[in-house]
Amino acid sequence: MADPVHRRGFLKRGAATAAVISVAGCSDPSQSPPVRTILGEVENLTRRAQRLFAGGHALAPEFTKADIAPVFRANGTLNPGTNDYAIAAAEGFKNWRIKVGGLVEKPLDLGLTDLKAFPPRTQITRHDCVEGWSCIGQWTGAPLSLILAAARPKSTARYVVFHCADPMGEDGFDAAGNLVPAPHYYESLDLLEATHPQTILAYDLNGAPLPVQNGAPVRLRAERQLGYKMPKYIQTIELMEDFSRIGGGKGGYWEDQGYTWYGGI
Amino acid sequence: MSSTGEALGKFDEWIGMVRARLGLRPREPKETYPFYRHTIPVRVLHWINAICMVMMLLTGLQIFNAHPALYWGKSADFDHPILSMTAQGTAEHYWGVTQIGPWTFNTDGVFGVSDTDGVKTVRGFPEWATFPGPSPNLAIGRLWHFFIAWILVLNGLAYFAWVFWSGHFRKELLPTKQNLKDLPHEIVTHAQLKFPKGEAAKHYNGLQRLTYFVAIFVFGPLIVLTGLTMSPTMDSAFPILLWVFGGRQSARTIHFILAFSFLGFFIVHMLALLLSHPINGLRSMITGRFAIEKDDAHG
Numbered sequence: 001m002a003d004p005v006h007r008r009g010f011l012k013r014g015a016a017t018a019a020v021i022s023v024a025g026c027s028d029p030s031q032s033p034p035v036r037t038i039l040g041e042v043e044n045l046t047r048r049a050q051r052l053f054a055g056g057h058a059l060a061p062e063f064t065k066a067d068i069a070p071v072f073r074a075n076g077t078l079n080p081g082t083n084d085y086a087i088a089a090a091e092g093f094k095n096w097r098i099k100v101g102g103l104v105e106k107p108l109d110l111g112l113t114d115l116k117a118f119p120p121r122t123q124i125t126r127h128d129c130v131e132g133w134s135c136i137g138q139w140t141g142a143p144l145s146l147i148l149a150a151a152r153p154k155s156t157a158r159y160v161v162f163h164c165a166d167p168m169g170e171d172g173f174d175a176a177g178n179l180v181p182a183p184h185y186y187e188s189l190d191l192l193e194a195t196h197p198q199t200i201l202a203y204d205l206n207g208a209p210l211p212v213q214n215g216a217p218v219r220l221r222a223e224r225q226l227g228y229k230m231p232k233y234i235q236t237i238e239l240m241e242d243f244s245r246i247g248g249g250k251g252g253y254w255e256d257q258g259y260t261w262y263g264g265i
Numbered sequence: 266m267s268s269t270g271e272a273l274g275k276f277d278e279w280i281g282m283v284r285a286r287l288g289l290r291p292r293e294p295k296e297t298y299p300f301y302r303h304t305i306p307v308r309v310l311h312w313i314n315a316i317c318m319v320m321m322l323l324t325g326l327q328i329f330n331a332h333p334a335l336y337w338g339k340s341a342d343f344d345h346p347i348l349s350m351t352a353q354g355t356a357e358h359y360w361g362v363t364q365i366g367p368w369t370f371n372t373d374g375v376f377g378v379s380d381t382d383g384v385k386t387v388r389g390f391p392e393w394a395t396f397p398g399p400s401p402n403l404a405i406g407r408l409w410h411f412f413i414a415w416i417l418v419l420n421g422l423a424y425f426a427w428v429f430w431s432g433h434f435r436k437e438l439l440p441t442k443q444n445l446k447d448l449p450h451e452i453v454t455h456a457q458l459k460f461p462k463g464e465a466a467k468h469y470n471g472l473q474r475l476t477y478f479v480a481i482f483v484f485g486p487l488i489v490l491t492g493l494t495m496s497p498t499m500d501s502a503f504p505i506l507l508w509v510f511g512g513r514q515s516a517r518t519i520h521f522i523l524a525f526s527f528l529g530f531f532i533v534h535m536l537a538l539l540l541s542h543p544i545n546g547l548r549s550m551i552t553g554r555f556a557i558e559k560d561d562a563h564g
Contacts, residue, residue: 030397030405039408046411053502060501067339126340126513128497130403131332133341134513224498258404264498265411 047262054264056192060223063124063136072137072205074213075129077185080166080233093217098201102161102238105152112203112217118142121200129227130259139221141202145195147237153191157239160194161246162187162220165233168253187231188243188251188261189222198223201234228254229263273544280543289458289540297556300467302549307433310424311550317417318527323396324413325524326389327406333377333389335521339512347518350376350389359387414492421485437469438478444471460541462558480530484523491520 029035079085088096093112100108108114122140129135148160167182174180193199202221203210210216215232222229229252243249248256255261281291303311334349336342347366352359361377363370374380379391381399392399396409428434451472461470469477493499494506494516510516538546542556549555 030409039412042408042412042415045415050496050498050502054498055502058501060497061504061507063339069340073341073343126497128495128513129332130407132329132495132517133332133334133336133343134339136340224501226497254404258402258408260404260408265493265496 043260043262046265050262050264051192054224056195057197058224060125060198063126065124065138067136068124068138068206069135072127072214073129073133073135074211075227077166077168077232078213080164082165082167085165085233089212089216096217098218098234098237100147100151100237100239102240103154103157104239105154106150108147108151110147115142115147115201115203115218118146121198122204123198123200123221123223125198125221125223127227127230130254130263138204138206139200139202140204140207141200141218141221143197144199144201144220145197147201148191148195148239151239153239156241157191159188159190159240159243159251161238161240161243161251162231162234163236163238164231165235183247183253183256185231185233185253186247187220187229187253188240189220189225189229193222193225196222196224224264226263226265228252228259277544280539283539287458287540296559298559299554300557301553302467302555303553304431304433305553306423306427306431308550308553310420310427313420314417314424317413317420318531320396320413321410321417322524322528323394324406324410327395327397328403328410329521330389330395331403331406335518336514337511337518338514339507341514352378352387359385361387414489418489421489424481438474438481440471440474440478444474447471448475455537458540460537464557466555466557476530476533480527484526484530488520488523488527491516491523495520 030039096112098108098110098115100110119142120140121143122138124136124138127135127137144160164185164187166185168185169182171182172180189199199220199222201218202215203218205211205214210219215234218234219232220230220234240246243251247253250256251261252259284291333351334341334343334346336346346364349364350372351362351364353362354360359378360371360373361375361379363372363376375391376389378385378387380386381388381392395406397405428438448471451470455472460466490506491510493503494510495513500507500513506516507513510519545556
């Protein structure tokens with residue numbers, strides 16, 4: 001499709017427009033606080049209803065090699081574009097570390113070889129973008145449940161928050177002239193979805209190391225969720241009791257722009 | 266009350282004009298008696314449903330605009346969509362095109378490229394066909410769509426419970442063998458805009474039964490199920506959905522086709538109302554009372 005405008009820029013523009021509208025106090029009823037509260041409660045209702053049927057362990061459908069798309073569509077950040085990332089990529093990510101911390105008994109600091117030492121899981125699954133399209137690929141990675149088991153979450157831990165290497169947008173300055181760095185992509189899952197058997201930290205796509213545009217060296221796969229729930233370029237995994245003090249407080253970069261935290265529909 | 270009467274009078278006048286334009290005979294006022302046609306549950310559920318269906322279409326198109334293309338199968342073959350609404354041209358000079366299968370149409374101003382607040386914008390469906398409107402905000406469109414979906418489904422389940430429990434389904438909605446036999450004849454009389462009168466107007470005719478039956482009991486559940494098939498979590502709970510609809514992208518396409526089938530139903534529903542007994546029909550869905558013309562009634 002020779003469409004110059006939609007695809008990815010769409011989401012960012014949409015978010016920007018929403019921000020402009022909320023500042024302008026437009027008459028859109030979606031912006032009024034009681035309406036937002038009701039719409040938010042509906043998200044909880046949908047999550048509970050879907051969990052009633054899918055539970056903790058219903059598996060997302062898996063496909064055959066014949067179903068794999070020739071090129072796995074890349075979306076969102078295609079390259080974090082920072083100096084640190086460029087150096088890491090040039091080194092073949094041999095010095096990339098993923099730290100696991102927060103509410104855990106035993107914090108971890110994992111390199112790619114450490115990650116590959118966990119018994120890997122390979123799955124051919126369908127990636128569903130919130131925009132409406134789907135793409136099928138084969139992912140290999142370390143089950144997140146094993147990594148969490150190694151880190152031993154404390155009993156107060158409820159969410160797994162992923163901090164990523166890709167800045168969203170540009171650094172800027174506030175009214176007082178202070179530097180405001182661009183927020184980085186982040187996401188969160190609850191422990192039920194994080195310990196699902198198909199939730200993996202993927203390092204291979206279609207039998208080869210993850211390409212940069214698909215999140216090299218490590219991205220999350222949470223196969224019962226939409227694409228924005230599966231962050232790329234993962235650097236830190238933090239177990240938390242609640243995520244309200246991170247970013248915009250909604251549990252993820254897109255959630256802060258108005259998308260639902262529950263991404264199962 | 267009098268202003269309502271005035272408005273209805275004006276409306277009746279306008280209907281008369283439309284009928285004259287269409288070359289139809291003016292309707293002569295005849296002596297009538299009231300017939301209690303629609304029960305309270307049916308009327309209440311009808312109007313809730315009507316509002317929900319309109320909102321579902323508008324918010325659905327808002328969501329569709331995030332990726333205005335349809336595919337068939339398990340995943341998206343981006344180079345071969347069944348339908349797409351895109352922009353062609355250069356950054357300075359571009360226009361909207363709609364592609365359906367092998368055909369491409371210039372749909373500038375409506376599909377692909379249309380005005381948003383006076384600015385030529387690349388978007389699938391135009392602003393007026395979407396809710397909440399100007400901003401191409403997928404997040405808010407989804408919030409509304411799933412909120413109204415809950416009301417629509419609960420309302421639909423209440424309606425199903427009522428029509429089965431009250432016997433309305435068997436008596437008025439389930440097409441009979443005789444209905445199916447009469448169908449060709451009824452299609453002809455409907456096309457001639459001759460509508461049932463007297464005693465016959467007290468019950469749904471075969472064409473109505475068949476249309477309502479298919480819309481409510483076939484398309485209704487299908488549009489809900491195809492919607493749920495797009496949810497990755499529901500696919501993990503009920504993988505059979507993918508088998509039934511031939512994959513997530515097929516389900517999305519069927520969902521879209523059903524939405525426009527409902528739009529077609531709505532247009533025919535409105536035409537049938539306007540061309541038969543507009544005020545009478547509308548009133549019967551508000552107060553329940555439908556005026557039956559006396560001289561046509563058999564006993």
